[in-house]
Amino acid sequence: MPTLRPTLNLGILAHVDAGKTSLTERLLLSAGVIDVLGSVDSGSTQTDSLELERRRGITIKSAVVSFTVHTPAGDTVVNLIDTPGHPDFIAEVERVLGVLDGVVLVVSAVEGVQAQTRVLFRTVRRLGLPVIVFVNKTDRAGADVPAVLAQIRARLGAPVVPMPVGDCAVDVLTGQDDDLLTAFVDGSLSDAMVQGSLRRQSRAGTVLAAYAGSAITGDGVDALLAALPGLLPSRCPAVDAPLSGVVFKVERGGNGEKIAYTQILAGCLRVRDRIPVRGADAKVTAIQVFDDGTAVPRNSVEAGRIAKVWGLTDVRIGDAIGEYRATMGQLFAPPTLETVVVPDAADRTAVHTALTQLAEQDPLINLRQDDVRGELYLSLYGEVQKEVIQTTLTEQYGVAVTFRETTMICAERVVGVGAAVEHIYRNPFLATVGLRVEPGTPGSGVTVRLDVPVETMPLFVYKAVDVFRDALEQTVRETLQQGLRGWRVEDVVVTLTDCDYNSPGTTAGDYRKLVPMVLMEALRQAGTVVCEPVHRLTIEGPADTLSAVLRLLAQHGAVPYAPVPAGPAFELTADVPAAEVHAVQQRLPAVTRGEGVLEAEFDHYRPLRGRAPERARTDLNPLHRKEYLLHVLRRV
Structure with a gap:
């Protein structure tokens, strides 16, 4: 079976109000999939379909639209995903990043590089995604494209090539292309060599091609559209491979049914196919494929396309379709x-x-x-x-x-080493479990280890040790969502130190029910300290308002670092409790005459001083042995 046209999964990312959705709308017009340009202000754009989005003028949910770019080299299908720019909806962005091939980062020609711009760029860089920059709003008063490009170089630390390619591009490109440098030195440099180096380096993510224009007037957008297939990597997925895909978004239809937004990476998914979802077979009842600006009903969806799939009743975000096995993990800090x-x-x-x-x-x-x-x-x-x-x-x-x-x-961190064991016949379960708890390195999360000989494990365990480890880790993680004082336990190492069974009666359920009781006792032996989430603030403002900003930070429990003067302005970083960030954001304009700029990002947890707050538990505490056992045994 032949391969399909190359596809490019493209994300449009930006700080809120940089013009991301307006650029999406203009790209659709330039690609010929809409006849009339929609407006964010009037609520008539293709991708902001929710009434709440139209009313607020911001993107809340990611949206998908597909179109084709025609070039002399051939056609490329672009699956464009518009994402929220407001930091409160960063989770929606996270779910999209795992399915992207490349990104257009929109930066305002007036406001320049803003707080969310930096957060998003650091993340796509960490993922190795190539980026094209579009400097938007050049039609606005105060637009300064050279200044914005200088900001991108300084604040994002990225080499930038202004488009169309000029003489300065050679200086940027030769810094990372020895062959191009050699051609430059010996005088054999040609435009074709420069363009080829730009394509290679852009696709590899080592340089940023930067276009400038206006999504409102359309200036510069056609050039950006034509450049997408050359400067970002496309894929040529084959339909004759085994089915592989991933669900990156779930929504409910008008009748309450689940709709799974699915990227098909290989193979083909058809209506009436039965596929495993969370341990049970699910039957695909309907498919809509994104094509030329809309989602159209189809009997199947082939590799390279994004589709809405009905019938997957138990599906969740991140679930695999077929042989998909990759995992992205959590990219941004969890809510604080x-x-x-x-x-x-x-x-x-x-x-x-x-x-x-x-x-x-x-x-x-x-x-x-x-x-x-x-x-x-x-x-x-x-x-x-x-x-x-x-x-x-x-x-x-x-x-x-x-x-x-x-x-x-808040979070709890282990402060010592604790161990506990429950022996078989001394508990209602046909199992022995021993666990040791000790501190992990900051930022390591939860680590689970096995330190027992295989002969102490039941037959169903040592024939599938990896499965047992995964199940044990899942139970440990679930239990540690509520520590000694009710907060999630962070950065901890849990080791299985003892394991026994009574063949053939012991089941996996015996271990699942016994682990929480043993784990919480080991945690009690180790002890924990309650920590508060701390955000790192970066504030820029007029130099003569620095004293007022420092007083504001002091009023909200922030710990500032030494300010850095920058001519008539200053740049200051400070650590502030997460609960105080919103108040600082609200009050900053008043003390900086509206000129202050603030960037906030979760940085770390720190131990709380004074009496540690407790969080009400939402289950029966496994430390209360009698109540826990009564609850578990009644449920059984």
Whole structure:
């Protein structure tokens, strides 16, 4: 079976209000898939389809649209994914990055490199994704393209080649291309050699080609569109390979059915196919493929395309389709804020159902239910996200809620070494489990190790040790979501030190039920300290407002570092508790005459001084042996 046309999965990334969605709209017009240019202000764009997005004028959910770029070298199908620019919706960006081949980073010609620009660029660099820059809003008063390109070089630390290619491009390109440098020195340099080096280095992500123009007027957009297939790497997936794909977005249809946004990397997926999803077969009932600006019903979707798939009832974001095995991990810091949802008494069940569906679309909101108090908890990146959730619940689900004051999500760190063991016949389960807990290195998360001889393991374990380790790790991670004081335990090493069984009666369930009890006792022996999340702020402002900024930071518990003078301005970094970031952001314009610029990013956890706050548990504490066993045995 022949291969398909080359495809390019393209992400449009930017700080909020840089013109990302307007550029997407203009690209669609230039590609011929729409006849009339939509407007963010009027709410008529293709990708901002939610009423809430149109009303607020911001992108909240990622959106997919497909078009074809025609070049003398052939056609390339571009699957373009528009992403949110507001930092409160960074989780939506994270889910998209894993399916991209390249990125267009939009930077305002007036505001220049902004806080979210830097966060996004560092992340795509870490992933090795090639980037093209589009300096937007050149039609606006105050636009300064050379100054913005200088900012990109200085603040992003990236070599930039202004387009169209000029003399200065050779200086940039020869710095990383010895053959080009040799040709330059011996006088044999040609335009074709320069263009070839630019294509190679751009696709490899070592230089940034920078276009400038206006998404509103269309200036520069045609040139950007034509350059996409040459400057970013496309793929030629074969349909005769085994099925492989990944689900990167989940939403609900008008009848409440799940719709899985799926990238097909290889093979072909057809209506009525049965595929494994979370341990059970699911039947594909319908497919829509993104093609020429819209999603059209099809009986199948081939490699290289992105489709909406119906029928995968239990599917979640990140699930594999077929033989897909790659994993991206978490790219951005988890949410550091939390709120309690308070529904009207009559709407309690409806609110839980609605929030469960929202958690399917955004797993990082981490919906938790306290069965004892009847309370629901949500994790957040910021106040705007909370407002959007509240509005969505009211308008989309018809339920009214209020939120309690946003608080920090703390963490617990192990301070010593602890060990515990539960022997077979001395507990209700046909198993022995011994665990040791000790501190891990900062940023290491949860590490699980096996330190027992295989002969102490049941037959079903040592024939599949990797499966057992994965199951053990999953149970350990779930248990450590609530430590001694109710907070998630970070940076810890858990080692299985003892294991026994009673053949043939012992099952995997015996270990799953016993591990939480042993783990929490080992944790109690080790001890923990509660830590608060700390954000690193970078603030720029007029030099004469530095004293006022320092006073503002002191009022919110920040620890500033030495400011760096920059002519008539200053740059300052400071560590501030996550709970205070929003207040600093709100008050900064007043003390800097509206000229202050702030970038905030999670940096680390630090031990809290004074009495450590406790978080109400949402389950029965395995440390309370009798209650835990009664609960588990009743459930069995």
